[in-house]
Amino acid sequence: MEYNYKISINYDGGRYEGWQRQKGRLTIQETLEDCIGNICGEKIKVIASGRTDAGVHALEQTANFHAKVKLKKEQFLRECNEKLPEDIRIMTMETVDAKFHSRYDAVEKTYCYTIDLRERPNVFTRRYAYSVREELNVQEMERAAELLTGIHDFRSFTSEKRKEKDTVRNLKSIVMVNTNQYLKLYFRGDGFLYHMVRILAGTLIEIGLGKKIVEEIPEIFQAKNRFRAGFMAPAHGLMLVEVIYETKE
């Protein structure tokens, strides 16, 4: 008998070499596996909805793990959060169906890319917002966002090397929230390729700066070539906001 536990995790990725366990490097996965394994008294493998890059944050990452031990929710959360470093918090835990898989079963994800628009960026958000000191033409960015949205082959927008891999994704929406101090770009989609959100953010920023024009977007898609798209915006501006699962009745 084994239990399957689903958890949601809040982390500041600044200190970490990303989600995925790598020998000799500080990762979110290893930190969580060590902590949960210690509490469960067995070796634990934590599967996330997706592997965030080095430096990327999560407001709500979803993961699951299997364990032989029956865990009590409140006690588990208290013990974990006492043991974890203060830049990782497990926010919720629940027992789920044995077949639940946090990566395969995710049907939608939302990422937010935050740009600090101020000439003199706020020191208190510098770790979570990318500072662009030149003026951005947000209207042009909105036009570009419309063209980027939808079902497309996003091969030009990924650093993924494997040629045979399916690179078609449904980018359901790009919503921009402009407070004059910050410009937040919310990307909602059924899934994202390696580096895709950061390359989309970089491409939108280049359009906002006038380094690229909206009319290039169809060509960028057609080229299926990473070098046609914009730069990869820095990791610290990116936050995984939400992961959605199908509710099975």
Next chain:
Amino acid sequence: MEYNYKISINYDGGRYEGWQRQKGRLTIQETLEDCIGNICGEKIKVIASGRTDAGVHALEQTANFHAKVKLKKEQFLRECNEKLPEDIRIMTMETVDAKFHSRYDAVEKTYCYTIDLRERPNVFTRRYAYSVREELNVQEMERAAELLTGIHDFRSFTSEKRKEKDTVRNLKSIVMVNTNQYLKLYFRGDGFLYHMVRILAGTLIEIGLGKKIVEEIPEIFQAKNRFRAGFMAPAHGLMLVEVIYETKE
């Protein structure tokens, strides 16, 4: 001929041993003096409205410095902010009367102490909010705040050792803003003694936790003894918000 320049500064105090220059330690004052001195081509002394403690932040600290060179505002701000580490920003600069002194001429200051009320504190604000995981009785804290407000001898609320020093201050208001996730305590007064805001915050927290009762406050004032007041709340929750100067007509 010498010019007197007034600047406002935004800093994250987390890395620094406070405002005041100390041999062999990283301080805000020395960092600013080195940077501005470099730009002016002369030795510069930067006087702040007050010396924030190690780890305390400033949304808007005010300071002034004298220099022989005539500085151009935009160029000065750009050069400073390029040279300064990213946790210190000079936000504004203006030429002021030769007699202006940022410490002696300050007539009012506002500090904010931020408490994270969540059982699992937000990782993204952990450097700027003190996490209190037990429930706080905010109503009792409000009652206590009323008794603390006004013109009092705050000797019990300072770590200041000098006995002869004048410890009477006018604490004009304590405003509490409770968002359920955070409780922010705004302290507005004509001046604050060494550690005073953090001891006031700690005393209010102890009242909120039921470790002290509101009725003790008159005794605490009368005792004129640091040990009667509450604990000193940690530095990272404290932020200097604003410094007000008399507008001379």
